[in-house]
Amino acid sequence: MSLVTFHEVVKKYDTVPSVNHLSLAIGAGEIFGLLGPNGAGKSTSIHMLAGLLDIDGGDIKVDGYSVRSHALEVKKRIGLVPQELAIYDSLSAAENVTFFARLYGLRGRLLRERVSEALEFVGLQDKAGSKPSTFSGGMKRRLNIACAIMHQPKLIIMDEPTVGIDPQSRNHILESVRTLNKLGSTIIYTSHYMEEVEAICTRVGIMDRGKLIVSGTKEELRRQIGSEEKLVLEVDRTDPAASAEIRQHPRIKSFTELEANSFEAVLDESATALQDLLFILQKHQVGLRKLTRVEQDLETLFLQLTGRTLRDRTS
Numbered sequence: 001m002s003l004v005t006f007h008e009v010v011k012k013y014d015t016v017p018s019v020n021h022l023s024l025a026i027g028a029g030e031i032f033g034l035l036g037p038n039g040a041g042k043s044t045s046i047h048m049l050a051g052l053l054d055i056d057g058g059d060i061k062v063d064g065y066s067v068r069s070h071a072l073e074v075k076k077r078i079g080l081v082p083q084e085l086a087i088y089d090s091l092s093a094a095e096n097v098t099f100f101a102r103l104y105g106l107r108g109r110l111l112r113e114r115v116s117e118a119l120e121f122v123g124l125q126d127k128a129g130s131k132p133s134t135f136s137g138g139m140k141r142r143l144n145i146a147c148a149i150m151h152q153p154k155l156i157i158m159d160e161p162t163v164g165i166d167p168q169s170r171n172h173i174l175e176s177v178r179t180l181n182k183l184g185s186t187i188i189y190t191s192h193y194m195e196e197v198e199a200i201c202t203r204v205g206i207m208d209r210g211k212l213i214v215s216g217t218k219e220e221l222r223r224q225i226g227s228e229e230k231l232v233l234e235v236d237r238t239d240p241a242a243s244a245e246i247r248q249h250p251r252i253k254s255f256t257e258l259e260a261n262s263f264e265a266v267l268d269e270s271a272t273a274l275q276d277l278l279f280i281l282q283k284h285q286v287g288l289r290k291l292t293r294v295e296q297d298l299e300t301l302f303l304q305l306t307g308r309t310l311r312d313r314t315s
């Protein structure tokens with residue numbers, strides 16, 4: 001059953017749609033990865049889901065409640081870990097979590113238990129009395145997470161929680177995502193680090209220019225990448241006649257010079273394409289020094305669908 005549904009959701013700043021008729025369903029128990037380059041519309045979508053931004057068209061439902069008509073019911077079910085840190089430097093770690101716990105209506109013994117559990121969960125129990133100004137970037141992010149999960153929400157939304165932090169905190173956060181999911185929370189995790197999404201998510205949606213361009217399990221998306229093969233070849237010399245002959249081969253889709261004596265070849269799925277390529281090199285007396293297969297991943301799929309890379313910050 002779907003816990004979250006976006007139906008034809010639209011958000012416009014001025015006249016340009018930042019989110020353009022987005023439809024998406026996320027099942028209870030999933031770790032759903034929302035991938036896309038800068039400006040794709042991930043944060044805008046998440047802010048509408050969390051009730052921080054008004055929707056211009058369509059609707060979003062959480063657990064059957066519409067964010068438009070039942071915003072409070074939706075908010076109770078959500079923990080948002082925002083991209084920008086939402087913690088107070090003047091309060092200790094425990095006071096920060098307590099502040100958010102009170103906002104969610106927790107009081108007394110239950111409040112104290114949940115604050116302590118949340119700090120323990122993110123590995124900051126021994127820093128409960130310390131101010132975040134003394135924390136590393138990674139510790140601040142972990143405190144940010146504690147503030148968002150202490151009310152044990154059904155849905156936890158993490159908006160790029162590992163940007164600019166040390167590897168130890170990054171691993172801690174990725175491990176926490178898995179644990180929170182095992183404990184029963186559904187997770188939406190946005191990122192433009194596809195390795196992270198591939199590592200932890202059960203299903204992935206890729207956004208570009210306000211639209212969902214593809215979604216599915218990692219296996220389903222990999223199948224879409226197709227069976228073409230990408231190789232990097234290092235040769236002992238560059239021979240223009242050999243390169244020209246390779247580029248004319250019907251089963252070799254491209255042969256591109258990367259740097260001196262190094263080429264990238266994209267072959268179709270037939271086994272003979274590689275044999276033919278090696279034969280042409282030999283015929284022109286070009287020695288092969290090294291042959292490396294390039295792993296096809298979600299980045300490749302994104303490139304195939306959009307002609308751009310996920311981390312192209314200028315696009």
Ligand SMILES: Nc1ncnc2c1ncn2[C@@H]1O[C@H](COP(=O)(O)OP(=O)(O)OP(=O)(O)O)[C@@H](O)[C@H]1O
Nearest residue numbers: 013014018036037038039040041042043044045192
């Ligand atoms: N307050 C705003 N006013 C005008 N345009 C905005 C505003 N917020 C976002 N946008 C535009 O909406 C589009 C989507 O932005 P959004 O922040 O949702 O993308 P994103 O996928 O989350 O990117 P990032 O990875 O950088 O966070 C962008 O073109 C952005 O410039």
